[in-house]
């Protein structure tokens with residue numbers, strides 16, 4: 001069982017005024033494709049009936065090769081160009097991007113393997129994804145395949161299995177919608193459920209494509225760096241103006257311009273909720289445009305062997321570049337000198353120093369625990385007054401006999417039973433991933449993996465000291 005924190009996923013095509021006739025995906029190839037950074041495999045769908053909880057062991061089986069490699073050569077005395085606290089995908093991408101440009105980087109990870117919420121663990125022949133399994137930005141197309149690009153930067157290529165259905169929604173009033181990889185198939189299915197809203201559906205998703213196309217035309221390095229953005233503006237003024245227009249808008253308001261059916265508006269809420277854990281009115285339109293189109297543009301692809309392979313590959317690539325990772329290194333303090341972060345201290349007392357300190361820990365851990373209160377930057381103080389934490393997840397990972405699942409079961413499901421108002425309530429909805437539908441190598445023969453998770457406030461799990469679940 002694990003609790004994790006889901007962060008808003010930002011993912012980002014050329015708008016056309018005639019949305020109805022436009023299918024940007026006609027030429028997408030799903031099978032047997034090899035590209036730089038990502039290699040496609042044929043996907044298999046297997047069949048499945050009765051649920052057997054797997055036997056639990058107290059010890060995790062981890063890839064010792066990753067651990068040992070990562071420990072070599074770390075020297076507290078050496079001065080690094082950069083230290084990265086945490087080896088989640090975010091930390092590893094930052095570290096590898098610096099390393100390939102010649103920087104000497106040290107990544108400090110408190111756990112025993114890399115990946116964080118996109119990590120993995122193994123038990124009794126099963127390889128479980130800790131969290132993430134719908135991988136956005138992991139295709140062979142466009143500018144927004146940021147995971148593919150990060151892997152390619154360190155010379156890594158992963159074999160992937162194209163997911164034919166990003167998610168299968170099971171919603172109130174018996175509404176069942178499959179988000180097919182092919183955009184036209186998805187849109188036609190949605191229009192068949194809401195025939196009176198055809199025009200509204202095409203217009204709403206059409207606006208999403210305008211955003212996606214604008215983002216996809218840029219070299220998306222930073223949305224926060226003014227000088228970089230200024231340079232981009234001169235190269236692509238129309239696209240930048242499109243993004244500036246949508247920047248202050250949310251998906252719910254735009255949906256309401258075109259759609260009246262309350263069930264369809266609730267469906268759009270569910271579309272946003274599964275990527276941002278908030279409804280459409282609270283989901284920035286830029287975010288909605290990215291994810292609701294990337295899944296059709298490049299498609300969702302599952303890495304053969306499990307999501308953990310992405311972090312492992314990045315970690316190996318980092319070491320190949322001459323940088324280092326130290327596991328079981330819990331950073332307890334960021335060391336400040338004259339108002340600047342210059343080093344870190346880990347729980348065993350060792351200190352490491354670098355010109356730049358990058359934190360991949362949560363924002364609240366970075367500013368609330370690793371830095372002393374008196375060092376809190378003013379911008380952060382202001383930010384803390386307005387931000388609201390996303391809910392945590394309660395996850396259950398289990399192995400089941402393959403025949404418990406009906407044939408042709410999709411890999412990813414979202415279930416909200418009976419009542420739309422429960423969407424954002426804790427425990428109100430269920431996410432289900434069955435990655436073995438795509439990659440049977442993750443489980444022993446004749447078995448499937450179920451990863452079931454729901455939103456759950458962390459406070460529900462706070463217990464007096466000494467109590468262990």
Ligand SMILES: Cc1cc2nc3c(=O)[nH]c(=O)nc-3n(C[C@H](O)[C@H](O)[C@H](O)COP(=O)(O)OP(=O)(O)OC[C@H]3O[C@@H](n4cnc5c(N)ncnc54)[C@H](O)[C@@H]3O)c2cc1C
Pocket residue numbers: 003004005006007009085086087088089090091108109110111114115116117118130131132133134135136329330331332360361362365393395453
């Ligand atoms: C159940 C679940 C399902 C999800 N499903 C999806 C999905 O399908 N698609 C999707 O796109 N996203 C999904 N997400 C979200 C996605 O997994 C995360 O947004 C992403 O993995 C976060 O990466 P990160 O690098 O920012 O942080 P993290 O993965 O949180 O990594 C932070 C790392 O820093 C380490 N660390 C923290 N503090 C310290 C310290 N003091 N010292 C040393 N190390 C430290 C942690 O151990 C961890 O390894 C899911 C998340 C969860 C929990």
